[in-house]
Amino acid sequence: MNAIGIICEYNPFHLGHARMLEGLRRQYDAPLVCAMSGNFVQRGDAAVAHKHARGEMAVRCGADLVLELPTPWAMASAERFADGGVALLTSTGVVSHLAFGSECGDLTALQAAEAALSRPELMPRIRQLLAQGMAYAPARQQAAEELGAPPRMLSRPNDILAIEYLKALRRQKAPMEPLAVLRQGAGHDGTPSGDTASASYLRTLLRSGRTDEALSYLPAPAAQVLRRELALGQAPADLSYCQRAILARLRQLREEDFLPYDGGKEGLYHRFYQAVRTSCSPEALLETAKTKRYPTSRLRRMLLSAWLDVTPPAGGIPYLRVLAANERGRDLLRQMQRQGAPVLTRPGDVSRLGPAAETLFRQESLWTDLYVLTYPQSSRSVCGSDWRTNPILL
């Protein structure tokens, strides 16, 4: 075993995350490499703290190296998110295992579900069920179970994501072994159990000002980082500061302008445009556009993609941007560099990695210039931080 990869968001990093890293450390003697969403996350939201702070939290709590999953993959469907994470970890050239939490913790069951989802009969059957008026998620679950997936494997968020990782590993023929870790404690969106609260619960606490309560669910070193960010007015970042900014931009787009942000190309953009014209808030817009077929998370991503102008990536991920690392992570980075991996440590060096890398980095930098507008303290919302921020080295 050379290194263990983890695909994550750490939004924010909490005791459940710390426990998973601790367990991996106890069981294996290998560096832990995280592919972590940058400033925007998979559910179509601004991360509660910026990427360097979240990377620092992870390294202070057991990770060795945190790499940025760029926005076009981080703020995408579960499938593209998983694809991006697996591709990023593969291109390090040093990650031999992929660890992921799941509610069932049963690799065999997850693999059986993944095999069912890869059968060519799946999509026709899903389409049949959709035509009968079923929503997408239950239709997919029923079709998969008919094709041999174990029951209820597609109903719990971490199981679903785990299956996406397995799919991505297969599709990319990635040279990584899966390690299914049993997820303990609070459910993904649930209320706390013991000292474990879900990240989404913690975000709610933070955004409603219940700071101390939120911080009590974080490992002390992570709490310290987050407390610093709160004191600086850089957290909790909250899209609600940008409600009018989002509406203003969406109102300036014509109907056809929404097409590039409509992942499915099924005509959702038409519905979305109509909702823009009748809504006085992003929440009302999502409520108006929502149907059984189009879940809110997808609409949220579309909304945020349209605001930021994030379109689906054309090629692969052209750089491995280091957000944070400790000494062990730095050893790994040197090993990666020797093997020719496109490691990006200092932002100014991005042009050496070629035009695709430069183009993506420029975009990412503009997205960050919008992300900082979600800070509570508007005086902290300076432009260009992506070009100025070096990795956090511990």
Place this chain on the structure above:
Amino acid sequence: MNAIGIICEYNPFHLGHARMLEGLRRQYDAPLVCAMSGNFVQRGDAAVAHKHARGEMAVRCGADLVLELPTPWAMASAERFADGGVALLTSTGVVSHLAFGSECGDLTALQAAEAALSRPELMPRIRQLLAQGMAYAPARQQAAEELGAPPRMLSRPNDILAIEYLKALRRQKAPMEPLAVLRQGAGHDGTPSGDTASASYLRTLLRSGRTDEALSYLPAPAAQVLRRELALGQAPADLSYCQRAILARLRQLREEDFLPYDGGKEGLYHRFYQAVRTSCSPEALLETAKTKRYPTSRLRRMLLSAWLDVTPPAGGIPYLRVLAANERGRDLLRQMQRQGAPVLTRPGDVSRLGPAAETLFRQESLWTDLYVLTYPQSSRSVCGSDWRTNPILL
């Protein structure tokens, strides 16, 4: 005398405005037709109340007909603002006189200043003085005085605007006689004197919540309209609600994207782009970009034009949109229609006025969709109000 035209903003309509209309009524027996800025005004700001409310205030206080000066002329340099107002009133075909307030109230002096400003020697001399490091306004004043303008004619805002009206009348060979009215009471930006306060002072009162104090400077019928708008959460409209919206859009523009909003084409756009990248608020941006040469009002217009995407008009004003009218105004409208003036009463009829009219109206409607985001009550910020709102008929 057929009808008297007035170019105005009424932002908001106050006792000074009422007195001017009263004076014209006392002196002449002619209908009063206003060419009034729509939702955005000349200093690069959102009007404190929407255009139909301001039109209603004017008609309740002595005007007979209020027509909308569209945004590309309303939110422009004094020169283009005057040009637009004069063109709009000319195209009614019924306005025989143009009345305007001025600090000097002396038509002969204003005409002498206008003649000096029309001399071909003017611009070379201004350029000389600019090259010596003088700011634009004093350079223009000195050059004009050297060419025969009476002293201090270019230092007071209403005198300056009056001269622009005279210039526009001459340039367009407009068939309207000028009527210079002595402006009494408070200065344009000054503090109140007696019961007269300037519109800018009233906006400050309104935007700082000193509502009753502000309303005491309005004629009772205007105060009633404004009180209604305040109660609805539609006033005081305030760009500060859209600070992050403005920053977000400006941050998404590349340097060359600013060029169309740079009236002077002198490279200000370059300076402006740099200021965008270093500023965390629109005010800080204006402060950064400001120089002796580029006054804040011009930068404000550039900022707002870039946010709204308002570019200089290519042709003339293709319609006369009625915002408000009383019975006498409606008589005048019938007369205008008989003469073939492009009167627009119901928004849905705009396509009958040709493609230029339709294009401008669509743009105006989108600008209004952004204007409503400056309302205090975001639930009032519905799209499409330009298409739904008929004139206020009293």
